Amino acid sequence: MTPSARKNELKAFGEWLSVKRALTDMTQRDVGDHVGVSWSQISRYENGEAMPRKGVRMRLQALFESHPVRQDNFAAQQQDSSTNASAILALEQLAESLQQKAADIQNLAAQMRQSGNTNLLIAALTILRGN
Structure with a gap:
């Protein structure tokens, strides 16, 4: 596995763990106690700094399958996802605009x-200012 793929795998697992923990209204300490690792190790997993061994991953999966999702947390998570999607779209539009401006300035x-x-040069500065 390439270092980039490993980094992506760690990040994806961390995001999964963080979302599952939030949806079940559990603290890092709660999760760690249930699966037999420290809260700080759970933090490392969530931050994409480490990947749990297979046994710990299996205990995490079992833990989240056995704990109900709190509906208020689910609704908040859905709202966060909607807000994130809007923010991503805005950033993509900004990036597209900046790419066009960069191309104009290069020309x-x-x-x-x-x-x-x-x-x-004055025209280039005008493009940068968006006028």
């Missing part, structure tokens, strides 16, 4: 190199 820089016209 102006190329024109400036060819023509020696420094007035194009």
Whole structure:
């Protein structure tokens, strides 16, 4: 497994654990006590710093299957997901706008190199300001 794939696996597991723990209204200490590890180890799992051994993963799965999801926590998690989706969309739109501005400025820089016209610098600054 490549280091990048390992990092993604750790991150995904950490996110899964964090969401499951929040939905069941359990603390890191609660989860750790149930599966036989310290709360700080649960924190390392959630932060993508470590991956639990197979036995611990199986106990975690069993723990979350046996604990009901609190409906108020589920609703809050759904709201967070909706807010996150809106924020991601806004960031994607901003990135697209910035990419277009960067392309426009690169074109102006190329024109400036060819023509020696420094007035194009003013146009580049105008693009950056969004005017």
